[in-house]
Amino acid sequence: MLEIDGLEAAYGDVRVLSGVTLSVRPGEIVALLGPNGAGKSTLLACVAGLVRPRAGRIRWDGEDLRAVPPHLVVERGLAIVPEGRRLFSSMTVEDNLELGAFSPRARAARRESYERVYALFPVLRDRRRQIVRALSGGQQQMVAVGRALMASPRLLMLDEPSLGIAPQLVRAILDALAEINRAGVAVFLVEQNVRAALTLAHRAYILEGGRVAGEGGGAELLRDPHVRRAYLGPLAVGE
Amino acid sequence: MDAIGLTVLAQQIVLGLLLGGLYGLAAAGLSLVFGVLKVLDVAHGELIMLGGYGTYWLFTLLRLDPFGSLLLVIPGMLVLGVVLYAVLFGFVVRAHEETRVKNSLLVGFGLALALHALAVQLWTADDRSVTTPYSGAVLHVGPLAVPVIRLVSLVIAFALISGLHLLLARWRWGKAIRATAEDWQAALLTGIDVRRAYLLAFAIGTALAGAAGTLVSVGYSISPAIGLEWTLKALIVVVLAGLGSMLGTFAAGLVVGVAEALSAAAFGGPYREVVGLVIFLVVLVARPQGLFGRPSR
Numbered sequence: 001m002l003e004i005d006g007l008e009a010a011y012g013d014v015r016v017l018s019g020v021t022l023s024v025r026p027g028e029i030v031a032l033l034g035p036n037g038a039g040k041s042t043l044l045a046c047v048a049g050l051v052r053p054r055a056g057r058i059r060w061d062g063e064d065l066r067a068v069p070p071h072l073v074v075e076r077g078l079a080i081v082p083e084g085r086r087l088f089s090s091m092t093v094e095d096n097l098e099l100g101a102f103s104p105r106a107r108a109a110r111r112e113s114y115e116r117v118y119a120l121f122p123v124l125r126d127r128r129r130q131i132v133r134a135l136s137g138g139q140q141q142m143v144a145v146g147r148a149l150m151a152s153p154r155l156l157m158l159d160e161p162s163l164g165i166a167p168q169l170v171r172a173i174l175d176a177l178a179e180i181n182r183a184g185v186a187v188f189l190v191e192q193n194v195r196a197a198l199t200l201a202h203r204a205y206i207l208e209g210g211r212v213a214g215e216g217g218g219a220e221l222l223r224d225p226h227v228r229r230a231y232l233g234p235l236a237v238g239e
Numbered sequence: 240m241d242a243i244g245l246t247v248l249a250q251q252i253v254l255g256l257l258l259g260g261l262y263g264l265a266a267a268g269l270s271l272v273f274g275v276l277k278v279l280d281v282a283h284g285e286l287i288m289l290g291g292y293g294t295y296w297l298f299t300l301l302r303l304d305p306f307g308s309l310l311l312v313i314p315g316m317l318v319l320g321v322v323l324y325a326v327l328f329g330f331v332v333r334a335h336e337e338t339r340v341k342n343s344l345l346v347g348f349g350l351a352l353a354l355h356a357l358a359v360q361l362w363t364a365d366d367r368s369v370t371t372p373y374s375g376a377v378l379h380v381g382p383l384a385v386p387v388i389r390l391v392s393l394v395i396a397f398a399l400i401s402g403l404h405l406l407l408a409r410w411r412w413g414k415a416i417r418a419t420a421e422d423w424q425a426a427l428l429t430g431i432d433v434r435r436a437y438l439l440a441f442a443i444g445t446a447l448a449g450a451a452g453t454l455v456s457v458g459y460s461i462s463p464a465i466g467l468e469w470t471l472k473a474l475i476v477v478v479l480a481g482l483g484s485m486l487g488t489f490a491a492g493l494v495v496g497v498a499e500a501l502s503a504a505a506f507g508g509p510y511r512e513v514v515g516l517v518i519f520l521v522v523l524v525a526r527p528q529g530l531f532g533r534p535s536r
Contacts, residue, residue, distance in 0.1 A: 050424055074430040086425035088418045090483065090533065099418050102411075103430035147429065 001026050001186065002047070002078070002155060007056035009042050016042045018210040019056070024155060029177070029187040031197040031218065033231060034207035040190045041083050043207070044159050048080050049073055075103040079153035083160050083190075085144040087132045094128040096143050100150030109152050116183075117146040120176050138169030145176060156180060157188040162196065174200055194231040198222045246382045251500040253383055259496020260393035261454055263489035265469055266476035267400055268447035274482040275420040275440035276332050277339050281347035284470035285354035286445050290316055290452025291461035292362055298369045305369045305457045306391065312449045320445030323350070324438050332437050351466055358463035368460035392454040399450055400489045403443070407485065416440050420483070475515045479522050481532020491530060 002024040009017040016039040024030045032040055045051040047058055049070030058065040060076055068076065079100075088096050097117060101110040118125040121142040127135060132143055141161055148156055158177070162170040174196055181187050191197035198204055198218045206214040206227065214226070221227050269283045280286075293312045297303040303311075327350065331342045376387040407413040412435075419426045419436040427433050455461055455469075472495070480491035495515055503511035522529060 048428055050427065069432075070427045071430050071432045074428065080428050082425065082428060086422050086428070088421045088425065090421060091414070091417065095414055098411075099414060099426075099429050099431070102415065106430070151430065 001061055002188070003057070003059040004043070004047070005057045005059070007043065007046060007058065008054040009039070009046055009051055010054055011042075016210055017046070017053070017056075020207070020210070020212055022205050022212060022215070024186055024188050026154070027181070027184060027186055028203065029181050029189065029201045029218075031201035031204040032188065032190045032207055033192075033194050033197060033204055033227075034213075035230075036192075038207040039210045040207055041159055044080060044082070044157055044190060047073075047078070047157065048082075072103075074151045074153070075105055077152070077154035079148035079151040079156055081144045081148045081156070081158040081161060083163070085140050087140055087143055087147070089133040089140075090131065092129055092131055093124055093135070093143055096132055096147050097124075097128075097150050100147035101152075103151060106151045110150065113150045113152060117149050120149070120179060121146060121172075136166075136169075138165045138172070141165055141169070141173055142176075145173065145180075149180065153185060155186040155188060157190075159190045160192060161189070162191065162193045170196065194227070195222070198227075248501075248504055250383055251504045252497055253385060254389075255497040255500025256493055257386070257389040257393050257458070257496070258499070259493035260396040260489070261451060261458070261492070262472050262476050262495050263492025264396040264399060264447060264454065265451040266473040266480065266492055267403060267485055267488050268444035268451070269470075269473040270477045270480065270482060270485070270488050271403075271416075271440050271447070272444040273477065275416055276328065276343075276437050277336055278328060278331055278343035279340050279347065280328070280441075280444070281344060281470055282350040282354060282466070283347075283444075283448055283473055284466035284468065285351045285358075286316065286319075286448035287452040287455060287469045288358060288461055288463065288466045289319070289354060290449030291456035291465075292358060292367075292452070293449065294453040294456045295362070295367050295369055295461065298371075305371060305453060306395065309395070309450055309453050312453050313446045316449030317442050317446040319449075320442035321438065323445065324441040328441055329434070329438070332434075351470075355463050355466060362463065364463055366460045366462045367456070369456045371457075374457075386458070389458040392458050396451070396454060397489065399447065400485050403447065404485045406443075412436070412439055472515065475519045477529075478519055479529055481529020483533060484531040487529075487531030 004020060004022050007017050007020040020043060034040055042051060046053045047065065049068065060078060065073065088099065097114065101107050101113055123139060124142055124146060132140060145161065161173050177187050178200060189197055189201065198221050201218040204216065204218055204221050205212050265287055269280060272278060272280050290312050293315060294305050294308045297308040297311060298305050327346050331339055331346055334342050374388055378385040378387055378390060407417055415431045416436045416439060418431060419433050423433050476488060476492045476495050479495060480488040495518060498514050498518060499511040502514040
């Protein structure tokens with residue numbers, strides 16, 4: 001459904017992505033791993049239309065996404081949870097969710113979408129009239145995932161959803177992603193929490209220095225010596 | 240202070256409140272445009288001036304009641320806002336956020352000069368005001384005299400601000416405008432057409448300026464030269480209030496109006512203009528986010 005081919009991007013003279021090729025198929029959970037500065041967030045920004053790639057193709061159901069105005073990307077069924085959540089923090093939980101269903105297609109289904117989000121994160125139903133700023137980091141992340149789900153996406157892309165969140169809430173977010181996926185939504189997960197991401201993902205790509213340095217099944221990469229050494233720490237090697 | 244002195248002071252405060260309501264209305268449009276587009280429209284006062292002349296024309300040519308003329312001035316200025324956005328400010332917002340304010344200053348000053356020249360051509364440089372049969376009516380509250388047209392103007396200004404507040408709180412696109420003001424990239428990600436949110440905010444801001452102009456032409460007077468003065472007043476109120484709260488902007492307008500009246504009473508008429516600038520400086524130094532604004536992240 002999403003095919004990225006030979007993607008190159010740069011900020012000024014600084015090359016961030018140099019020829020990235022990857023794909024996501026319907027119903028999959030795909031993880032994108034890699035160190036800071038590898039270009040993971042830039043890749044998402046290219047898909048969202050916020051950064052214009054230098055070269056390469058981004059295809060969604062065969063359509064070139066570079067020709068789609070950014071605000072219409074979500075209408076195509078592709079929702080993004082950006083790094084740092086980027087919520088409308090002076091507004092209520094409910095207003096944030098409503099804005100997630102802004103596009104006409106999502107708006108038509110918003111009653112069911114509210115129910116789906118509240119079923120996934122019951123705490124949000126109790127807090128729906130609260131201003132987002134007053135919520136904890138974990139709850140804010142739930143709102144961010146919920147806002148993206150309100151768009152009724154077929155592919156949900158998340159940038160570091162576990163960053164800066166209490167460990168028990170990380171579990172809740174990842175469990176929610178698995179459940180969202182069971183409902184048929186493909187998930188593309190950019191994550192620094194490598195062990196959690198690989199446990200969850202069907203497949204994963206490793207991005208290093210703007211290139212795909214490795215790919216494979218989630219379980220397979222968990223056993224891979226390079227991955228263990230580079231991302232799971234020295235203690236993990238002898239496990 | 241004797242009883243007469245107190246009465247005079249109270250009278251000044253009442254007049255300050257009545258004028259302050261107009262400051263609040265004048266500032267609301269500027270605040271909306273600045274908060275959402277990150278563009279400083281220094282021609283805002285000229286838009287107020289145009290609204291005033293709109294009412295003046297409708298009154299002298301068609302004998303239309305000045306308050307009734309709002310029903311034409313507001314939609315007319317809304318359309319003007321759409322046109323100005325399409326031919327001028329729509330290009331400014333394409334610039335990177337940091338360069339936007341600089342570019343908007345140039346565009347705004349150019350527009351202000353052009354509108355000033357146009358007004359001199361159409362209406363001459365004379366002071367004008369709209370005088371209706373009820374213009375002299377005064378409401379007596381104890382020893383205080385409240386000019387009826389200014390009181391009606393205050394009520395209308397408050398009603399318009401409340402309407403704007405509701406629009407931004409309840410309407411789908413109102414929420415989209417607030418979302419865009421807070422984080423335009425996140426707004427794009429949720430599917431909001433940010434350019435349209437900009438257009439709506441600018442058009443509404445222009446319409447509010449027009450409405451303020453109408454009220455200025457009834458209770459006070461207009462001339463082609465009032466633009467800069469009103470832009471400055473509106474800017475002082477926006478700085479005092481901070482961005483994000485329209486009711487807060489209205490309250491800040493009242494504060495500036497009263498502060499001017501008090502300083503005029505204490506130090507004499509010429510000082511009423513000074514107090515606004517003092518407020519401006521004190522707020523920028525002591526509380527840059529304003530009374531009702533949030534500190535930027």
